[in-house]
Amino acid sequence: MLVYNNSMVGQRIIQEKYSALSDILDERGRRIWAAVEARSLQHGGISKVAKATGLSRTTIHVGFKELESGKSSVPSAGRIRQKGGGRKPLTHHAPDIIKALDALVEPTTRGDPESPLRWTCKSTRNLAKELQQQGYRIGDRKVADLLHDMGYSLQANAKTIEGSQHPDRNAQFEYINARTKAFQRRNQPVISVDTKKKELVGNFKNNGREWQPQGAPQETNVHDFQDKELGKVIPYGVYDVA
Structure with missing residues (x-):
């Protein structure tokens, strides 16, 4: 040397x-x-x-x-460190962090309806900040790893719950159907009115599609702010089903 x-x-x-x-x-x-x-x-x-x-x-x-x-x-064959060597995982030093994180992600089903994140975006950054306030040393990347290990994934909500039906709902439609047929037999008009949700009036984006030259889509406003002069409309249709 x-x-x-x-x-x-x-x-x-x-x-x-x-x-x-x-x-x-x-x-x-x-x-x-x-x-x-x-x-x-x-x-x-x-x-x-x-x-x-x-x-x-x-x-x-x-x-x-x-x-x-x-x-x-000298470690055993195939090992670099001694058995048990290296940095211990976060869950080793803070074994209850999984429970704390789970309570933040699903507060209403984990017994904490007053969670500060109940009405905020449950991003990994916000979750990490809340865990830090509870005394845990953790970053947003580690939160993402823990959520993945816990079986969580990014998902949008889904419209699957219809709600309870009125007990007389079927009877109401049967009555309407019977009255419609009675009027039709007498050649009397039967009016059906169909309405949709309110829509902005102006050059705004919608979810429909139409044929356009490739690479030349119709341009629309970037922001969906209501036009004070044009306002909104309620699309509706009136039909004579007789």
């Missing part, structure tokens, strides 16, 4: 060595190499190697311990 006299030149040489070896060595190999390099520099070697490679001083100290302990610290 070389003992460097010029600190600037020495640091550059360490950087070149590390760049050449970092893609070849695994995590354990890099920290052991860093420890060997630091040992060759003697006084201040750990600080110099840490500055040149970007490895933390703690990592290099671990490399020293592995060198001193010898083969007893």
Whole structure:
């Protein structure tokens, strides 16, 4: 091993060595190499190697311990770290975070109808902010990972609940049908009025489609703000079904 006299030149040489070896060595190999390099520099070697490679001083100290302990610290075949080594998952340090997150996502069914997110967008950013206020150290990306692990996914709401029907609903339609047939037999008019929801009047986008030259769709307003002069209309139709 070389003992460097010029600190600037020495640091550059360490950087070149590390760049050449970092893609070849695994995590354990890099920290052991860093420890060997630091040992060759003697006084201040750990600080110099840490500055040149970007490895933390703690990592290099671990490399020293592995060198001193010898083969007893070598992981089993196929492993880089000792069993149980590495950063523990968030759920290890905060095992109740899953329950806290679940309560925020579905407050009405998890016993917390006064949740501050009940009437706000349940984005991962908002969920992370609320969990942080509860004392958890978590970011929005980790919230997304946890939600995925919990079986959640981004979904739009769906119109599937019709609501309860009036007990006389069928009888009402039978009565209307009978009266319609009676009027038709007498050649009397039977009027049907059909109305739709209110619509903005003006050059606004709608969900329909029509044939246009390719690449030349009809241009409409970007924002659907009501025109004060044109206002809204209620489309309706009056039909004589007789």
